[in-house]
Every structure is written in structure tokens, then in C-alpha cells.
Amino acid sequence: MCGSGTCVMDISNLLISVVNSQEGILQCRGLNVHGPGADIDILCVGPSYVNREEDFFVTLHGILTQLEEVTELQPVPDAHVPLMKFKFHGMAIDLLYASVSxxxxxxxxxxxxxxxxxxxxESTVRSLNGCRVxxxxxxxxxxxxxxxxxxxxxxxxxxxxxVYSNVTGFLGGVNxxxxxxxxxQLxxxxxxxxxxSRFFRVFTxxxxxxxxxxxxIENDDLGFSVWDPRKNPRDRSxxxxxxxxxxxxxxSSYNVSSSTLRVIKEQFKLGNKICQEIDLNKASWTALFEPFNFFEAYTKYLVVDIVADNDDxxxxxxxWVESRLRQLTLKIERDTNGMLQCHPYPCDYSNPTLQCAHCSFYMGLSR
Structure with missing residues (x-):
């Protein structure tokens, strides 16, 4: 055991060493394909007597609140993969914890x-899965x-x-x-x-x-559920x-809905068309990376405005709202029997003329 001041110093030094060396970083950092501004995912593995509920989300959370370098600290214990989100020296970090036996x-x-x-x-399995995958x-x-x-x-x-956003129903890094x-492999x-070029051809x-x-698909004697639509009704959906x-x-893509799949397939098809033109010297690679003009693509939009008393x-x-946009998309699909397609845009927007803490999410609507 150590005194609180020593713990704060050790945690701070540990985070600095992790950020600098990338030790313990998983998913895209583990694959070494991170880009500027990308979040750092850190997995902390602890012994069996250090638990997630008290030691991670209470004790460690309290230590992190004492660090001047840590800002925007947000525990998310009820997430599919429980984690703490925060910024360390301005760098976005997702911190996960796994207690092993x-x-x-x-x-x-x-x-x-x-x-x-x-x-x-199961939560520990999901926390460990990023590094293992x-x-x-x-x-x-x-x-x-x-x-x-x-x-x-x-x-x-x-x-x-x-189309890069797992939380809104598109695809994330592991996907x-x-x-x-x-x-x-192919x-x-x-x-x-x-x-x-072959990526777009195959997935089109x-x-x-x-x-x-x-x-x-591997099976084991540990008893964890594996993806199998023959046995698991939920997997069939x-x-x-x-x-x-x-x-x-x-x-890994259970968040994708019929509406977001349609958008992804459209983008695959367009990417394939551009790659074919590149092969014929009729287009350059810059054409492939032109940004999507979301606000020109639809005539009707659903706007979700979020207003709060302060930035925290x-x-x-x-x-909370962003994590439930996918459910809104699913309900629109269900309640209109699939006649109304919903395209959630993964970025939020704010109006610089408004003085209050606010932002908005937009969804393009089409029949």
C-alpha cells in the first residue's frame, strides 16, 4: 500500500510512460495504425482481489480526479465494455480494466x-478482447x-x-x-x-x-457464448x-442496422467506382478521399439538440444521447416498417452564436 500522494504521482508517471512508449495500448494502437488525434485505448490488467466496481471506478477514479493533467474525466461503468474516458495533457484516453484469476x-x-x-x-472478457483480437x-x-x-x-x-463510428451504427476500428x-488473406x-482497390471490389x-x-470459429470448455446464428436467436438479427x-x-459489428448498412454499401459501391477509374487513369487517388457532403445528400433531417448548464x-x-442514437435509428426503421431510412451522421455540431453549452446531432431521412 502507499499514501495517496505517492499513488497520484505513480499514476501520473505511469500514464506518461504509457503515452510515450505505447506500452499496454490495445486495438488500433496495438495494430500500430493510429493517426493524429486518435484516442489511446489502455488496458489495465490487475489481480483477482482488485475489482472493477470499487477499486477501479471508485478508488482509481478518485486518484485521477486529483491529477491536474487529467481533464474531462467520465466513468462509463454501464457500457458494453466498462471504461473511464478522460484527457491526459489534452490527449483523449479510454482506460479499461480487467481483473484476472x-x-x-x-x-x-x-x-x-x-x-x-x-x-x-463477460465484461472482463470484452475488456481483454481488444488486445487479444x-x-x-x-x-x-x-x-x-x-x-x-x-x-x-x-x-x-x-x-x-x-462511416467510421461504432457508437452510431457504422464501423469502428476493429471492424x-x-x-x-x-x-x-485473399x-x-x-x-x-x-x-x-480489391477491398472495394470484394465488399461491393x-x-x-x-x-x-x-x-x-473456435469453441472451448470455458462456457462463454460464441457467435452462432444456428443456436442464438439474437445472432440471426x-x-x-x-x-x-x-x-x-x-x-464486432452488432451495432450496424439496416439503414447504416445501406449507407456503408453505397459508400463501398462509390469507392469501387472511383478505384476502377483510377485503374484506367481517369481519376486520381484524391478523388477517393473527397469528404461526404452530408448536408447536400438529403432534403429532410431529424435534429437532436442537446443543451446543458455547463460544459461538464x-x-x-x-x-448518454450519442450512445442511444442507434436505438433511435432502429425505432425509426421498425415503426415505419423500413419505409423511412435514417442516416445518422457521426459528428456533432455546435452553433457558435449560441452562448449556452450545447451541441446537435443530425440524421438524414429518406424513403
Whole structure:
């Protein structure tokens, strides 16, 4: 044990070393395809007697509040993957915690070993899964550097075209990584420019909801549920299944709805058309990365305005609303029997002329 002041100093130094060395960072940082302004995902692994509810969300949260370098601290204990969000020296960090069935975490702890999952709960499995999936993807691609270059390119394309956002029903980092990894497996000798072109060709023709899988689905004796639409009724409703490699295999794109799938498929089709023109020297690569003109694409929009007393309240309120935009999309689809399509835009907007703490989310509507 240590005094509070010592703990605060140790946590601060630890965060600095993690940010500088990228040690312990998972998902896109683990894949080494991060770009400017990208969030840092940090997984903290602790012994069995250090729990998430008290030690992480209460004790560690209290320590972080004492750090001057930490701002916009927001615990999200009820998320699908529980975490704390904050900024450290202005850099956005998502901090996850996993308590494993060990009294002491050894220096050579290997998160990819199956034994790590023994005796842990579902939330811990999901917290561990980011690192485990990243490691597995890198093992399954034939050329890691070509994979990384192609993934950087397509992540940037997705951000420009407004289809990079897991929370609003599009695709997030792990989804894009698995899709790109499949193309690398299909074309093991292709250079990144060809892999980008083949990406759009393959997924323009892909017959969803046929799943994207990098390897066969593994079963184990640990009892965790794996993606299987034959046994699990909920899995049958997934419209764009992208299955994580390694046990327990999950659908990483369960947030995608019929409306957002339609938008993604439209963007795949347009990307394929531009790549064909590039192959014929009728277009340049800059054409592929033109931003999507969201406010010119529709004639009708649904606007969700968020107003709060101050910036701290706005951040909490905005996070709550944003996490439920996907449910709004699903209800619009259901209550109109699919006749009204909803395109949620992943970015929020604020009016600089208004003096109060506020922001707005927009959804394009079409029949």
C-alpha cells in the first residue's frame, strides 16, 4: 500500500510512460495504425482481489480526479465494455480494466493465452478482447506492413466518408481491421494500392449477412457464448456480421442496422467506382478521399439538440444521447416498417452564436 500522494504521482508517471512508449495500448494502437488525434485505448490488467466496481471506478477514479493533467474525466461503468474516458495533457484516453484469476500479474504475462479467460466474467472478457483480437489479426495476415498501410488508408477514407463510428451504427476500428485483414488473406502478394482497390471490389459484391471471418470459429470448455446464428436467436438479427478471431468469437459489428448498412454499401459501391477509374487513369487517388457532403445528400433531417448548464454536464449528457442514437435509428426503421431510412451522421455540431453549452446531432431521412 502507499499514501495517496505517492499513488497520484505513480499514476501520473505511469500514464506518461504509457503515452510515450505505447506500452499496454490495445486495438488500433496495438495494430500500430493510429493517426493524429486518435484516442489511446489502455488496458489495465490487475489481480483477482482488485475489482472493477470499487477499486477501479471508485478508488482509481478518485486518484485521477486529483491529477491536474487529467481533464474531462467520465466513468462509463454501464457500457458494453466498462471504461473511464478522460484527457491526459489534452490527449483523449479510454482506460479499461480487467481483473484476472491471478494473485500476482507476472512480468511475462501473455494476454493471448486461453488460460487468461479462466474464472472471469463477460465484461472482463470484452475488456481483454481488444488486445487479444489485435494480436490474433497480426498473426493471421500474410504481410503485416502491407496490412497496416492499407488499414490506415481505409480508416482515413471511412472518416472522410462519414462511416467510421461504432457508437452510431457504422464501423469502428476493429471492424475495419478485420475487413482489411480478410482482403490481405485473399490477396497475399498484393501491394497496398491493389489491396485498397480489391477491398472495394470484394465488399461491393459481398452478400450480407454472410459473415466475414478470418478463421474458423473456435469453441472451448470455458462456457462463454460464441457467435452462432444456428443456436442464438439474437445472432440471426445481425445484418453485417464481422466476426472476431480467437475465442470467444463475437460479432464486432452488432451495432450496424439496416439503414447504416445501406449507407456503408453505397459508400463501398462509390469507392469501387472511383478505384476502377483510377485503374484506367481517369481519376486520381484524391478523388477517393473527397469528404461526404452530408448536408447536400438529403432534403429532410431529424435534429437532436442537446443543451446543458455547463460544459461538464454537456459532456455527460452528450455521451448518454450519442450512445442511444442507434436505438433511435432502429425505432425509426421498425415503426415505419423500413419505409423511412435514417442516416445518422457521426459528428456533432455546435452553433457558435449560441452562448449556452450545447451541441446537435443530425440524421438524414429518406424513403
Amino acid at each position: 491471478l494473485a500476482v500479474i507476472p512480468p511475462d504475462f501473455n494476454i493471448s493465452e486461453g488460460s487468461v479467460l479462466c474464472g472471469v466474467d 489485435a494480436d490474433q489479426i497480426l498473426r493471421l495476415v500474410p504481410n503485416v506492413e502491407n496490412f497496416r498501410t492499407t488499414l490506415r488508408c481505409l480508416k482515413y477514407w471511412a472518416e472522410r466518408r462519414g 475495419w481491421a478485420i475487413l482489411v485483414a480478410l482482403i490481405c 490477396y497475399p502478394n498484393a501491394v497496398p494500392s491493389m489491396l485498397v 459484391q459481398w452478400q450480407w449477412p454472410n459473415p466475414v471471418m478470418l478463421c474458423a 445481425h445484418v453485417m456480421p464481422i466476426i472476431t478471431p480467437g475465442y470467444p468469437c463475437m460479432n 454536464d454537456l459532456r455527460l449528457w452528450k455521451g
